Amino acid sequence: MTKILMHGDPFLERKCQDVEKVNNKIQDELHLMATVMFKNNGMGLAANQIGLDRNMFVMYNFRKKKIRAYINPVVLYLGTNIVEEEEGCLSMPNYSVIVPRPSKLTVKFTDYRGRNRTTNVSGIYARCIMHELEHLEGKYMLQNLDLESQQKILLEKPWIKTKIWTDIGLLKKV
Numbered sequence: 001m002t003k004i005l006m007h008g009d010p011f012l013e014r015k016c017q018d019v020e021k022v023n024n025k026i027q028d029e030l031h032l033m034a035t036v037m038f039k040n041n042g043m044g045l046a047a048n049q050i051g052l053d054r055n056m057f058v059m060y061n062f063r064k065k066k067i068r069a070y071i072n073p074v075v076l077y078l079g080t081n082i083v084e085e086e087e088g089c090l091s092m093p094n095y096s097v098i099v100p101r102p103s104k105l106t107v108k109f110t111d112y113r114g115r116n117r118t119t120n121v122s123g124i125y126a127r128c129i130m131h132e133l134e135h136l137e138g139k140y141m142l143q144n145l146d147l148e149s150q151q152k153i154l155l156e157k158p159w160i161k162t163k164i165w166t167d168i169g170l171l172k173k174v
């Protein structure tokens with residue numbers, strides 16, 4: 001079974017490369033991402049979370065009961081209304097943190113069949129898309145937090161402390 005990379009893994013901190021063409025290989029990878037996302041009860045999964053250097057993610061729409069692939073996504077518009085909600089991440093299991101996010105956005109992307117699309121999203125879907133876009137930029141949930149909150153989370157789990165503090169350059173500050 002394909003493993004999800006955990007926080008502290010340097011691969012999660014690299015920006016992903018654009019997909020040049022949506023071919024069978026890319027579609028197979030998207031299927032794999034969707035499978036891993038479902039098995040782990042996730043709502044979204046970015047390619048780099050399973051070690052693929054590709055600028056793409058999958059998201060489950062539970063109202064429509066459909067998974068959509070977002071390839072080379074670009075945000076065209078971000079709403080100015082900011083909402084704070086709890087958020088989780090498959091690369092940081094057992095934690096949820098409050099992250100402020102815009103409640104609406106417009107995103108341009110290439111879909112599973114290689115078609116260019118633009119869509120408006122709001123609420124939990126806008127939140128999920130922002131979360132996945134951050135992954136593709138090499139960032140993840142923990143880095144949205146101030147230093148004190150990061151320390152609080154990490155101190156509860158001594159086994160991750162050393163590794164992640166070293167990786168994100170916090171070790172020398174404490």
Ligand SMILES: [Zn+2]
Pocket residue numbers: 088089090091131135140141
């Ligand atoms: Zn995540």
